[in-house]
Amino acid sequence: MDESELVNRLRGLALAEPALGIDPDEVATRAARRLRQRRATMGAVVAVVALAAAVVAASATNLTGAEPADIGPPISTEFPSPQPDPTDPHDLSGAAGRNRAHLRQVIGTVLPATQQVSVGDFKQYNRYDVRLWAQLISQVEFTDDAGPAAFYLEVAGPGVYGTADTACNPNLVGRDGKPAVEATLPDGKHLRCDTIPQPGGSTLVLGENGEPGATEHTLSRVSGLYALLYRSDGSVVGLSNDDKVSNEVAERFGQPNPGGTRSRFPLTEQQMIALVTDPAFTLR
Amino acid sequence: MRGEEDASFREFARARTIALRRTAYLLCGDWHLAEDLTQNALIKLYGVWPRMQRSERIDNYTRRVLLRCWLDEQRRPWRRRERRDGVLPEAPASEPGESGLSDVLVRALGKIPPRQRAAVVLRFCADLPVADVATALGCSEGTVKSQTARGLDALRAVIERWEAVA
Numbered sequence: 057m058d059e060s061e062l063v064n065r066l067r068g069l070a071l072a073e074p075a076l077g078i079d080p081d082e083v084a085t086r087a088a089r090r091l092r093q094r095r096a097t098m099g100a101v102v103a104v105v106a107l108a109a110a111v112v113a114a115s116a117t118n119l120t121g122a123e124p125a126d127i128g129p130p131i132s133t134e135f136p137s138p139q140p141d142p143t144d145p146h147d148l149s150g151a152a153g154r155n156r157a158h159l160r161q162v163i164g165t166v167l168p169a170t171q172q173v174s175v176g177d178f179k180q181y182n183r184y185d186v187r188l189w190a191q192l193i194s195q196v197e198f199t200d201d202a203g204p205a206a207f208y209l210e211v212a213g214p215g216v217y218g219t220a221d222t223a224c225n226p227n228l229v230g231r232d233g234k235p236a237v238e239a240t241l242p243d244g245k246h247l248r249c250d251t252i253p254q255p256g257g258s259t260l261v262l263g264e265n266g267e268p269g270a271t272e273h274t275l276s277r278v279s280g281l282y283a284l285l286y287r288s289d290g291s292v293v294g295l296s297n298d299d300k301v302s303n304e305v306a307e308r309f310g311q312p313n314p315g316g317t318r319s320r321f322p323l324t325e326q327q328m329i330a331l332v333t334d335p336a337f338t339l340r
Numbered sequence: 341m342r343g344e345e346d347a348s349f350r351e352f353a354r355a356r357t358i359a360l361r362r363t364a365y366l367l368c369g370d371w372h373l374a375e376d377l378t379q380n381a382l383i384k385l386y387g388v389w390p391r392m393q394r395s396e397r398i399d400n401y402t403r404r405v406l407l408r409c410w411l412d413e414q415r416r417p418w419r420r421r422e423r424r425d426g427v428l429p430e431a432p433a434s435e436p437g438e439s440g441l442s443d444v445l446v447r448a449l450g451k452i453p454p455r456q457r458a459a460v461v462l463r464f465c466a467d468l469p470v471a472d473v474a475t476a477l478g479c480s481e482g483t484v485k486s487q488t489a490r491g492l493d494a495l496r497a498v499i500e501r502w503e504a505v506a
Binding site: 057059062063065066067069070071072073074076077078080081083084086087088090091094182188270271 | 346349350353354357358361362365366371372375376378379382383386387442445446460464465467492495496499500501502505
Protein backbone atom coordinates (compact mmCIF):
# COMPACT_ATOMS: atom_id res chain seq x y z
CA MET A 57 0.00 0.00 0.00
CA ASP A 58 1.59 3.31 -1.01
CA GLU A 59 1.21 6.56 0.89
CA SER A 60 -1.45 8.12 -1.33
CA GLU A 61 -3.60 5.01 -1.09
CA LEU A 62 -3.27 5.05 2.68
CA VAL A 63 -4.18 8.73 2.85
CA ASN A 64 -7.21 8.14 0.64
CA ARG A 65 -8.34 5.32 2.89
CA LEU A 66 -7.96 7.51 5.96
CA ARG A 67 -9.87 10.35 4.32
CA GLY A 68 -12.66 8.03 3.28
CA LEU A 69 -12.74 6.11 6.52
CA ALA A 70 -16.32 4.92 7.01
CA LEU A 71 -17.19 4.25 10.61
CA ALA A 72 -20.33 2.45 11.66
CA GLU A 73 -21.08 4.70 14.60
CA PRO A 74 -23.24 3.42 17.44
CA ALA A 75 -26.04 5.58 18.81
CA LEU A 76 -24.84 8.42 20.98
CA GLY A 77 -24.70 7.24 24.58
CA ILE A 78 -24.39 10.70 26.11
CA ASP A 79 -26.77 13.60 26.30
CA PRO A 80 -25.00 16.92 25.60
CA ASP A 81 -27.54 18.80 27.74
CA GLU A 82 -26.93 16.50 30.67
CA VAL A 83 -23.18 17.00 30.24
CA ALA A 84 -23.73 20.78 30.35
CA THR A 85 -25.79 20.44 33.53
CA ARG A 86 -23.02 18.40 35.18
CA ALA A 87 -20.42 20.90 34.03
CA ALA A 88 -22.42 23.76 35.56
CA ARG A 89 -22.76 21.91 38.85
CA ARG A 90 -19.06 21.10 38.93
CA LEU A 91 -18.16 24.74 38.24
CA ARG A 92 -20.38 25.88 41.11
CA GLN A 93 -18.76 23.36 43.46
CA ARG A 94 -15.28 24.47 42.45
CA ARG A 95 -16.15 28.10 43.04
CA ALA A 96 -17.60 27.26 46.45
CA THR A 97 -14.40 25.43 47.41
CA MET A 98 -12.28 28.35 46.20
CA GLY A 99 -14.46 30.70 48.25
CA ALA A 100 -13.83 28.60 51.35
CA VAL A 101 -10.06 28.67 50.72
CA VAL A 102 -10.07 32.45 50.30
CA ALA A 103 -12.05 32.86 53.53
CA VAL A 104 -9.61 30.66 55.47
CA VAL A 105 -6.60 32.54 54.08
CA ALA A 106 -8.20 35.90 54.94
CA LEU A 107 -8.89 34.76 58.51
CA ALA A 108 -5.35 33.45 58.89
CA ALA A 109 -3.98 36.78 57.61
CA ALA A 110 -6.15 38.64 60.10
CA VAL A 111 -4.82 36.49 62.95
CA VAL A 112 -1.20 37.08 61.89
CA ALA A 113 -1.84 40.84 61.63
CA ALA A 114 -3.43 40.90 65.06
CA SER A 115 -0.49 38.99 66.59
CA ALA A 116 1.97 41.37 64.97
CA THR A 117 0.10 44.35 66.38
CA ASN A 118 0.23 42.75 69.81
CA LEU A 119 4.01 42.35 69.60
CA THR A 120 4.41 46.06 68.91
CA GLY A 121 2.72 46.89 72.21
CA ALA A 122 -0.63 47.92 70.89
CA GLU A 123 -3.87 46.97 72.63
CA PRO A 124 -4.47 43.22 72.43
CA ALA A 125 -7.04 42.44 69.80
CA ASP A 126 -9.93 40.09 70.33
CA ILE A 127 -9.00 37.35 67.91
CA GLY A 128 -11.80 34.95 68.79
CA PRO A 129 -11.56 31.17 68.86
CA PRO A 130 -8.72 29.31 67.09
CA ILE A 131 -9.36 28.62 63.43
CA SER A 132 -8.36 25.75 61.24
CA THR A 133 -5.98 26.54 58.39
CA GLU A 134 -6.30 23.08 56.92
CA PHE A 135 -7.16 23.02 53.23
CA PRO A 136 -10.82 22.12 52.97
CA SER A 137 -11.20 18.65 51.52
CA PRO A 138 -13.77 18.18 48.75
CA GLN A 139 -17.13 17.52 50.29
CA PRO A 140 -19.23 14.68 48.89
CA ASP A 141 -22.15 15.98 46.89
CA PRO A 142 -25.28 14.28 48.35
CA THR A 143 -27.25 15.17 45.23
CA ASP A 144 -24.86 13.31 42.94
CA PRO A 145 -25.19 9.51 43.18
CA HIS A 146 -21.94 9.14 41.23
CA ASP A 147 -19.87 11.10 43.75
CA LEU A 148 -17.49 8.66 45.45
CA SER A 149 -15.22 11.20 47.15
CA GLY A 150 -16.22 9.99 50.63
CA ALA A 151 -15.40 6.37 49.81
CA ALA A 152 -12.17 7.49 48.12
CA GLY A 153 -10.98 9.16 51.32
CA ARG A 154 -11.91 6.19 53.49
CA ASN A 155 -10.18 3.68 51.19
CA ARG A 156 -7.01 5.76 51.06
CA ALA A 157 -6.91 6.15 54.83
CA HIS A 158 -7.33 2.40 55.26
CA LEU A 159 -4.69 1.55 52.65
CA ARG A 160 -2.22 3.89 54.34
CA GLN A 161 -2.97 2.15 57.61
CA VAL A 162 -2.40 -1.42 56.39
CA ILE A 163 0.31 -0.97 53.78
CA GLY A 164 3.15 -1.06 56.30
CA THR A 165 1.96 -4.41 57.59
CA VAL A 166 1.50 -5.94 54.14
CA LEU A 167 4.78 -4.55 52.76
CA PRO A 168 7.17 -4.41 55.72
CA ALA A 169 10.40 -4.42 53.67
CA THR A 170 9.65 -1.32 51.64
CA GLN A 171 10.64 2.31 52.02
CA GLN A 172 9.23 5.68 51.04
CA VAL A 173 5.75 4.28 50.52
CA SER A 174 3.38 6.74 48.89
CA VAL A 175 -0.33 5.95 48.65
CA GLY A 176 -2.03 8.00 45.95
CA ASP A 177 -5.59 9.29 46.03
CA PHE A 178 -8.28 6.85 44.98
CA LYS A 179 -9.34 8.46 41.72
CA GLN A 180 -12.66 8.05 40.00
CA TYR A 181 -11.53 8.10 36.39
CA ASN A 182 -14.83 7.17 34.76
CA ARG A 183 -17.20 9.36 36.74
CA TYR A 184 -19.25 10.26 33.69
CA ASP A 185 -19.44 6.78 32.22
CA VAL A 186 -22.81 5.25 32.97
CA ARG A 187 -21.30 1.74 33.10
CA LEU A 188 -17.97 2.34 34.79
CA TRP A 189 -18.48 5.25 37.18
CA ALA A 190 -18.39 3.03 40.29
CA GLN A 191 -14.65 2.51 40.19
CA LEU A 192 -11.83 3.95 42.31
CA ILE A 193 -8.15 3.40 41.58
CA SER A 194 -5.11 4.29 43.66
CA GLN A 195 -1.46 4.17 42.63
CA VAL A 196 0.96 3.09 45.34
CA GLU A 197 4.66 3.75 44.93
CA PHE A 198 7.58 2.56 47.00
CA THR A 199 11.15 1.43 46.77
CA ASP A 200 12.76 -1.79 47.98
CA ASP A 201 15.98 -3.70 47.35
CA ALA A 202 14.92 -4.26 43.71
CA GLY A 203 14.43 -0.52 43.11
CA PRO A 204 11.40 1.73 42.58
CA ALA A 205 8.01 0.10 42.10
CA ALA A 206 4.35 0.90 41.67
CA PHE A 207 1.13 -1.04 41.77
CA TYR A 208 -2.52 -0.12 41.37
CA LEU A 209 -5.37 -1.03 43.66
CA GLU A 210 -8.90 -0.75 42.36
CA VAL A 211 -12.28 -0.96 44.07
CA ALA A 212 -15.21 -1.44 41.69
CA GLY A 213 -18.93 -1.61 42.32
CA PRO A 214 -21.32 -4.21 40.93
CA GLY A 215 -21.62 -4.12 37.14
CA VAL A 216 -18.19 -2.72 36.32
CA TYR A 217 -16.70 -6.18 35.87
CA GLY A 218 -18.44 -9.30 34.69
CA THR A 219 -18.68 -12.37 36.85
CA ALA A 220 -15.93 -14.61 38.21
CA ASP A 221 -17.13 -17.67 36.30
CA THR A 222 -16.13 -16.11 32.98
CA ALA A 223 -13.03 -14.27 34.21
CA CYS A 224 -10.67 -16.95 32.85
CA ASN A 225 -12.80 -18.09 29.96
CA PRO A 226 -10.44 -18.68 27.02
CA ASN A 227 -13.32 -18.63 24.57
CA LEU A 228 -14.12 -14.97 24.92
CA VAL A 229 -15.86 -13.50 21.94
CA GLY A 230 -13.43 -11.36 20.00
CA ARG A 231 -13.85 -8.67 17.43
CA ASP A 232 -16.74 -8.82 14.97
CA GLY A 233 -18.29 -11.73 16.83
CA LYS A 234 -15.45 -14.12 16.00
CA PRO A 235 -13.92 -16.28 18.75
CA ALA A 236 -11.01 -14.51 20.36
CA VAL A 237 -7.56 -15.89 19.65
CA GLU A 238 -5.70 -16.40 22.89
CA ALA A 239 -2.23 -14.92 22.69
CA THR A 240 0.72 -17.24 23.24
CA LEU A 241 4.07 -16.78 24.95
CA PRO A 242 7.33 -17.73 23.18
CA ASP A 243 7.22 -21.18 24.84
CA GLY A 244 3.76 -21.79 23.38
CA LYS A 245 1.97 -21.41 26.70
CA HIS A 246 -0.85 -19.01 27.49
CA LEU A 247 -1.02 -16.52 30.33
CA ARG A 248 -1.99 -18.01 33.67
CA CYS A 249 -5.49 -17.35 34.97
CA ASP A 250 -6.68 -19.29 38.04
CA THR A 251 -10.07 -19.08 39.69
CA ILE A 252 -9.98 -19.85 43.41
CA PRO A 253 -13.24 -20.00 45.44
CA GLN A 254 -13.03 -18.23 48.78
CA PRO A 255 -14.93 -18.67 52.03
CA GLY A 256 -18.14 -16.62 52.09
CA GLY A 257 -18.94 -17.03 48.41
CA SER A 258 -16.38 -14.71 46.86
CA THR A 259 -13.94 -15.82 44.16
CA LEU A 260 -10.30 -14.91 43.78
CA VAL A 261 -8.81 -14.71 40.30
CA LEU A 262 -5.03 -14.72 39.94
CA GLY A 263 -3.57 -14.10 36.52
CA GLU A 264 -0.59 -12.93 34.53
CA ASN A 265 -0.19 -9.90 32.29
CA GLY A 266 1.88 -10.20 29.12
CA GLU A 267 3.94 -7.85 27.02
CA PRO A 268 2.88 -7.66 23.36
CA GLY A 269 4.97 -9.67 20.92
CA ALA A 270 5.85 -9.17 17.28
CA THR A 271 2.39 -10.03 16.03
CA GLU A 272 -1.11 -9.37 17.26
CA HIS A 273 -1.58 -12.77 18.88
CA THR A 274 1.82 -13.29 20.46
CA LEU A 275 3.37 -12.17 23.73
CA SER A 276 7.06 -11.68 24.33
CA ARG A 277 7.04 -12.41 28.08
CA VAL A 278 5.06 -12.35 31.32
CA SER A 279 5.29 -8.79 32.60
CA GLY A 280 3.06 -8.81 35.66
CA LEU A 281 0.53 -10.40 37.92
CA TYR A 282 -2.98 -9.33 38.77
CA ALA A 283 -5.46 -10.34 41.41
CA LEU A 284 -9.22 -9.78 41.31
CA LEU A 285 -11.56 -10.62 44.16
CA TYR A 286 -15.14 -11.04 42.93
CA ARG A 287 -17.32 -10.56 45.98
CA SER A 288 -20.72 -12.14 46.31
CA ASP A 289 -22.38 -8.68 46.17
CA GLY A 290 -20.92 -8.11 42.68
CA SER A 291 -18.21 -5.69 43.74
CA VAL A 292 -14.60 -6.38 42.78
CA VAL A 293 -11.26 -5.43 44.34
CA GLY A 294 -8.39 -5.61 41.87
CA LEU A 295 -4.64 -5.21 42.01
CA SER A 296 -2.26 -4.89 39.08
CA ASN A 297 1.39 -5.50 39.71
CA ASP A 298 3.82 -5.15 36.78
CA ASP A 299 7.59 -5.21 36.73
CA LYS A 300 7.81 -2.12 34.54
CA VAL A 301 8.93 1.11 36.16
CA SER A 302 7.69 4.29 34.53
CA ASN A 303 10.01 7.24 34.03
CA GLU A 304 7.93 9.29 36.47
CA VAL A 305 8.20 6.74 39.26
CA ALA A 306 11.92 6.18 38.68
CA GLU A 307 12.60 9.92 38.71
CA ARG A 308 10.63 10.40 41.90
CA PHE A 309 12.98 7.96 43.60
CA GLY A 310 16.06 9.61 42.11
CA GLN A 311 17.07 6.83 39.73
CA PRO A 312 19.90 7.90 37.40
CA ASN A 313 18.51 5.79 34.53
CA PRO A 314 14.76 6.35 34.49
CA GLY A 315 12.31 3.69 33.58
CA GLY A 316 13.08 0.09 32.82
CA THR A 317 12.15 -3.21 34.35
CA ARG A 318 12.51 -4.53 37.88
CA SER A 319 14.13 -7.88 38.59
CA ARG A 320 10.90 -9.07 40.25
CA PHE A 321 7.29 -8.02 40.56
CA PRO A 322 6.63 -5.38 43.21
CA LEU A 323 4.29 -7.58 45.27
CA THR A 324 4.32 -11.30 45.96
CA GLU A 325 1.20 -13.34 45.38
CA GLN A 326 0.56 -13.47 49.14
CA GLN A 327 0.83 -9.71 49.45
CA MET A 328 -1.58 -9.21 46.57
CA ILE A 329 -4.06 -11.62 48.12
CA ALA A 330 -3.78 -9.89 51.50
CA LEU A 331 -4.79 -6.59 49.95
CA VAL A 332 -7.58 -7.68 47.64
CA THR A 333 -9.24 -9.83 50.29
CA ASP A 334 -9.29 -6.98 52.81
CA PRO A 335 -13.02 -6.38 53.43
CA ALA A 336 -12.47 -2.72 54.29
CA PHE A 337 -12.03 -1.74 50.64
CA THR A 338 -15.54 -0.84 49.56
CA LEU A 339 -17.40 1.95 47.78
CA ARG A 340 -19.77 2.42 50.72
CA MET B 341 -22.21 31.71 33.64
CA ARG B 342 -25.18 33.69 32.45
CA GLY B 343 -28.28 32.08 31.03
CA GLU B 344 -27.55 32.99 27.42
CA GLU B 345 -23.98 31.73 27.74
CA ASP B 346 -25.22 28.45 29.14
CA ALA B 347 -27.72 28.21 26.29
CA SER B 348 -25.08 28.88 23.65
CA PHE B 349 -22.82 26.24 25.23
CA ARG B 350 -25.62 23.70 25.08
CA GLU B 351 -26.24 24.54 21.46
CA PHE B 352 -22.53 24.15 20.69
CA ALA B 353 -22.36 20.84 22.58
CA ARG B 354 -25.39 19.46 20.75
CA ALA B 355 -23.90 20.43 17.39
CA ARG B 356 -20.38 19.10 18.01
CA THR B 357 -20.74 16.05 20.23
CA ILE B 358 -20.96 13.49 17.44
CA ALA B 359 -17.96 14.90 15.56
CA LEU B 360 -15.94 15.10 18.76
CA ARG B 361 -16.81 11.53 19.66
CA ARG B 362 -15.76 10.39 16.21
CA THR B 363 -12.38 12.10 16.53
CA ALA B 364 -12.00 10.67 20.02
CA TYR B 365 -12.81 7.18 18.71
CA LEU B 366 -10.16 7.44 16.02
CA LEU B 367 -7.67 8.40 18.70
CA CYS B 368 -8.55 5.74 21.24
CA GLY B 369 -10.33 2.97 19.26
CA ASP B 370 -13.07 2.48 21.87
CA TRP B 371 -16.52 4.01 21.56
CA HIS B 372 -17.18 4.07 25.30
CA LEU B 373 -13.87 5.69 26.07
CA ALA B 374 -14.50 8.10 23.19
CA GLU B 375 -17.71 9.18 24.92
CA ASP B 376 -15.84 9.65 28.21
CA LEU B 377 -13.24 11.79 26.49
CA THR B 378 -15.91 13.84 24.74
CA GLN B 379 -17.73 14.46 28.01
CA ASN B 380 -14.54 15.40 29.81
CA ALA B 381 -13.59 17.79 27.02
CA LEU B 382 -17.03 19.45 27.06
CA ILE B 383 -16.94 19.80 30.85
CA LYS B 384 -13.53 21.46 30.69
CA LEU B 385 -14.72 23.69 27.88
CA TYR B 386 -17.69 24.82 29.94
CA GLY B 387 -15.38 26.51 32.45
CA VAL B 388 -13.85 28.78 29.80
CA TRP B 389 -16.92 29.18 27.64
CA PRO B 390 -17.75 32.82 28.57
CA ARG B 391 -14.41 34.05 27.22
CA MET B 392 -13.97 31.52 24.39
CA GLN B 393 -17.43 31.27 22.89
CA ARG B 394 -16.99 34.04 20.36
CA SER B 395 -13.49 33.06 19.37
CA GLU B 396 -13.02 32.02 15.77
CA ARG B 397 -10.79 29.28 17.06
CA ILE B 398 -13.34 27.67 19.32
CA ASP B 399 -13.38 24.45 17.26
CA ASN B 400 -9.61 24.20 17.33
CA TYR B 401 -9.60 24.96 21.02
CA THR B 402 -12.17 22.23 21.62
CA ARG B 403 -10.11 19.72 19.67
CA ARG B 404 -7.09 20.74 21.68
CA VAL B 405 -8.96 20.12 24.93
CA LEU B 406 -10.09 16.74 23.60
CA LEU B 407 -6.54 15.83 22.65
CA ARG B 408 -5.32 16.86 26.09
CA CYS B 409 -7.96 14.65 27.69
CA TRP B 410 -6.86 11.72 25.54
CA LEU B 411 -3.14 12.26 26.18
CA ASP B 412 -3.93 12.41 29.90
CA GLU B 413 -5.80 9.15 29.48
CA GLN B 414 -2.69 7.65 27.86
CA ARG B 415 -0.71 8.51 30.97
CA ARG B 416 -3.21 6.95 33.31
CA PRO B 417 -1.58 4.27 35.38
CA TRP B 418 -4.28 1.74 34.85
CA ARG B 419 -6.04 1.93 31.58
CA ARG B 420 -9.55 0.68 31.20
CA ARG B 421 -9.47 -3.08 31.47
CA GLU B 422 -11.50 -4.90 28.88
CA ARG B 423 -14.64 -6.35 30.41
CA ARG B 424 -13.92 -9.96 31.17
CA ASP B 425 -17.46 -11.27 30.92
CA GLY B 426 -17.29 -12.16 27.25
CA VAL B 427 -20.03 -9.70 26.41
CA LEU B 428 -19.20 -7.49 23.49
CA PRO B 429 -20.03 -3.82 23.74
CA GLU B 430 -22.84 -3.06 21.34
CA ALA B 431 -21.49 -3.05 17.81
CA PRO B 432 -23.54 -1.59 15.01
CA ALA B 433 -24.23 -3.64 11.93
CA SER B 434 -22.53 -2.56 8.73
CA GLU B 435 -21.29 -3.83 5.41
CA PRO B 436 -18.71 -6.53 6.13
CA GLY B 437 -16.12 -5.29 3.65
CA GLU B 438 -16.35 -1.68 4.72
CA SER B 439 -16.32 -2.56 8.39
CA GLY B 440 -13.34 -4.87 7.96
CA LEU B 441 -11.29 -2.21 6.23
CA SER B 442 -12.18 0.46 8.77
CA ASP B 443 -11.53 -1.94 11.60
CA VAL B 444 -8.03 -2.70 10.32
CA LEU B 445 -7.25 1.00 9.95
CA VAL B 446 -8.60 1.90 13.39
CA ARG B 447 -6.72 -0.96 15.01
CA ALA B 448 -3.55 -0.01 13.13
CA LEU B 449 -3.95 3.58 14.32
CA GLY B 450 -3.94 2.23 17.84
CA LYS B 451 -0.49 0.74 17.29
CA ILE B 452 1.35 3.94 16.41
CA PRO B 453 2.65 6.49 18.96
CA PRO B 454 0.01 8.85 20.38
CA ARG B 455 1.20 12.14 18.92
CA GLN B 456 1.75 10.63 15.47
CA ARG B 457 -1.73 9.14 15.71
CA ALA B 458 -3.19 12.51 16.68
CA ALA B 459 -1.46 14.20 13.74
CA VAL B 460 -2.68 11.56 11.26
CA VAL B 461 -6.24 11.55 12.61
CA LEU B 462 -6.64 15.33 12.56
CA ARG B 463 -4.83 15.84 9.25
CA PHE B 464 -6.49 13.10 7.21
CA CYS B 465 -9.52 11.65 9.01
CA ALA B 466 -10.77 15.06 10.18
CA ASP B 467 -9.31 16.67 7.03
CA LEU B 468 -7.90 19.71 8.81
CA PRO B 469 -5.26 21.99 7.30
CA VAL B 470 -1.74 21.72 8.73
CA ALA B 471 -2.11 25.06 10.55
CA ASP B 472 -5.22 23.89 12.40
CA VAL B 473 -3.58 20.60 13.35
CA ALA B 474 -0.60 22.57 14.68
CA THR B 475 -2.94 24.72 16.79
CA ALA B 476 -4.76 21.67 18.11
CA LEU B 477 -1.53 19.85 18.94
CA GLY B 478 0.13 22.96 20.31
CA CYS B 479 3.21 22.63 18.09
CA SER B 480 4.72 24.11 14.92
CA GLU B 481 3.51 23.31 11.41
CA GLY B 482 6.88 21.68 10.72
CA THR B 483 6.36 19.34 13.63
CA VAL B 484 2.91 18.44 12.32
CA LYS B 485 4.39 17.58 8.94
CA SER B 486 7.11 15.40 10.42
CA GLN B 487 4.72 13.70 12.86
CA THR B 488 2.26 13.06 10.05
CA ALA B 489 4.95 11.59 7.79
CA ARG B 490 6.27 9.34 10.54
CA GLY B 491 2.75 8.37 11.51
CA LEU B 492 1.91 7.32 7.95
CA ASP B 493 5.12 5.29 7.72
CA ALA B 494 4.37 3.58 11.01
CA LEU B 495 0.77 2.93 10.01
CA ARG B 496 1.81 1.39 6.71
CA ALA B 497 4.38 -0.79 8.45
CA VAL B 498 1.76 -2.10 10.90
CA ILE B 499 -0.71 -2.93 8.14
CA GLU B 500 1.95 -4.61 6.00
CA ARG B 501 3.09 -6.69 8.98
CA TRP B 502 -0.46 -7.86 9.59
CA GLU B 503 -1.01 -8.62 5.92
CA ALA B 504 2.19 -10.69 5.87
CA VAL B 505 1.06 -12.74 8.89
CA ALA B 506 -2.51 -13.23 7.60
